[in-house]
Amino acid sequence: MKLDKFDREILRVLQQDATVSMADLSQRVGLSHTPCWRRVKRMEADGIIIGKVTLLNSKKLNLGVSVFIYVTLKNHDGDSLTDFENAVQGIDEIVECHTTSGEKDYLLKVIVESIEEYEYLLKNKLTHLPLVDHLSSTFALKQVKNTTELPIKRQ
Template sequence: MTPIDETDRRILRLLQANARITNAELAERVALSPSPCWRRVRRLEASGLIRAYVTLLDPHALGLDVSVFVRVRIESHREEVVQAFEAAVQARPEIVECYRMTGGTDYLLRVVTSDIAAYDRFLGEVLMHLPGVASMDSGFALRQVKYTTAMPL
């Protein structure tokens, strides 16, 4: 783990809130001159603390109004089964999140689609045919109460 100080934390908080902030504005807001601020950001990037800069899209504005959480059990935990399942999941843009779990569920997926009929098609045409799937259970999100990509610093 890369050690970070309070100035690094302030930089990271500001970048999480607005990755398009200019270096000059960032430097001013963390009370540094631009060059040392730029060097700190580059160090945070090189260390892997900053993985990427992204644009977050509004799923509803794109017509992706249904979010489904799918609990998946796989038939075997052999390496080739796990690798095939995870590779298939990586290839599907409708699956926006995937977590390997402990307990009775092997994986938790979050799938986004335009409507329930689109999810039903995706379930029948894709999910049920993912390599190694033994069983699955879907739960529909009724309302998003909290969503953030910001890590607590």
């Protein structure tokens, strides 16, 4: 789907505040209410807008430890990859899972309350994921940038 300048501006505004009213959104992007509403509905139907969320402050929820884990699997056949990917879905502390190129197969992002909680998770869940050969953990010391906004270019 080709996006014009109005579509891109709608997406920029919604990324910053998904609770914005349609009246405010249409005013901010320079469209009347109905055409703006139609564009939003079209982008939802086309799968460009896939949901609206509430962002939480992890530190205020006592979830201040972020760990990045490189995973290497023993096997790389389709069933092995599928089994691993299905298994990570059931671990709430894993908030992101990416397949990667190069020597490592996956990159996980885990968020927990403490290093002790991560150690428990590592020993009791992560090392028991299907076909795991090697895990390499790196703890984030400080978050320098955090954005959920995609870099939508202006035309």
